[in-house]
Amino acid sequence: MPTSAVEDLLRELTPQVLGALVRRYGQFDGCEDAVQEAVLAAALQWPSEGVPGNPRGWLITVASRRIIDQMRSDHARRQRESALIDTTEPPEVPDTDDTLDLLFLCCHPTLTPASQIALTLRAVGGLTTTEIARAFLVPEATMAARISRAKQRINAVGRTFVLPRGTERLEAVLHVLYLIFNEGYTASSGAEVHRTDLAREAIRLTRMVHARLPDDSEVTGLLALMLLTDARRPARTTPTGDLIPLADQDRTRWDRRLIGEGTELAKTSLGGPALGPYQLQAAIAATHADAAEATDTDWRQVHALYLILERIAPNPMVTLNRAIALAELDGPAAGLSLLATLDADERMAGHYRLLSVRAHLLEKSGDPAAAHGLYLRAARGTASLAEQRYLQARASRLPH
Structure with missing residues (x-):
């Protein structure tokens, strides 16, 4: 098996092996050290000698022997853990993951x-x-x-x-x-902008988690939300790494495979007995994905979904996003009025997202001078260099 394939297999098996060992022995640190030694041995042997018929069992056996050896040499624990170390044979490998x-x-x-x-x-x-x-x-x-x-x-x-x-x-x-x-x-x-590995x-x-709990609507909704959101990643930045807002993205660059899978999962999640925040966020993301152009977005549906989300999971960021949708429906003044309700929320005091959305709506309402100052304040409030550049660029286009 090629080295890259062995690495992928070990990445998949490592948490399974660690879980099995922690279940039996406890000692999180000791189990993790033993698993890492077993994984290193596998990485050295398997590419040349071949992957064993039961690779998970092989790793558990090797790691278990390492733990047993360590326990034998630890005199302070010998009495307390004698039941585990009386045998020289490693435990049977369970079938459960x-x-x-x-x-x-x-x-x-x-x-x-x-x-x-x-x-x-x-x-x-x-x-x-x-x-x-x-x-x-x-x-x-x-x-x-x-x-x-x-x-x-x-x-x-x-x-x-x-x-x-x-x-x-x-x-x-x-x-x-x-x-x-x-x-x-x-x-x-x-x-x-992105940390793709995370x-x-x-x-x-x-x-x-979804494979183990396929009938949980919130698990399904969260997976749908991630896939629908990640589908936009190729269109979110310029070749130089500058941010492109949702309304300006080239939607032909969105990953249609992820959108198809995410949309189906979002529909499935809504069939559950109750609505949860991840299901609703997935439904919002699916509504955006359904629009071939930004002007085709069903803002009425987006706003309605945010209203429900706001009721079941109150959060100032939800209200902030609802204000954006409301502005698309009823104009920037309506959005600004809703944003005003967040000014007393200490969690949002000076938050760059609140400042940037308010600046955007002020710009749309015909007050570029006020928008200019808020864009610059928002830029100073974020540690993301890409967001700083984007907000500063928005400010630089406006008279002040």
Whole structure:
């Protein structure tokens, strides 16, 4: 098997093996070290010697032997874990795939969202600490400490590999995947608009969750939303990396395959017993995808969907987006009036998105001087260099 194919297989199997070992032994750190050693051995042997008939079982066996050897040499644990080390034989390899359970563990509610994201990318996504630190523009030492604290917290609170019956933990998992995708699709800082590796990893993990929970409407809706959104990526920037707003994008460059799959998933998700925020956002994205040109957009439907979303999941960003749709329906004054309701929300105070949308609507309403100042204020409020350039360019076109 070619080396690249072996690497792809190992990327897929690593979280499954780690989940199986953590289920049996605990010791998140120790299990991860053992899995990495097994993966390294496979990467060296399999391209030349061939992939074993049961590659997952091979990895679990090799990693288990590494853990057992370590436990034998750890005298402080010998008494406590004698039940596990009395045998020299590694455990039988279970048929179950523990990847989803590992994802739930990484999204344990006692962890902060930042720690949930980092641990998910490290343990389930297979990204190195260096890659995660680079993606979020923090020093590697900072990210290593964050991941280490998350692992310690998981060990301290105990582990469970029973999928939660309620929705709270699933909501946490979906939220983490949503945040990872958003950071990959529109980087919050730095020179690049996209961090494609993060967006693709979020889609891969969401596909995995959907495969295990195909009847969950919100899981289906989130996958649909990601696919429909990612379909626009080829048309979002110029060759020099400058942003192109949705209304100005060349829609022939949108990925029609992703749009077709995402649209079908969005329709399926709406057939569930209740509406959730990801289903509604997917429906909005599908409405945009259905318009061959920006002028063909069914803004009435978009606004209606935002109204429902605002009622079931109140959020200032939802109101902000509804204001854009309302302005398309009833004019910029109507949109500005709705934006005014956000001024008292401390979460939005000085937020560059609020400033930029207000500037856009002021520009459309015939007040270029006011729009000019707000565009510049918005540019100073974002750490994304691409967004800064875009907002500064909008300001430079206007008299002041």
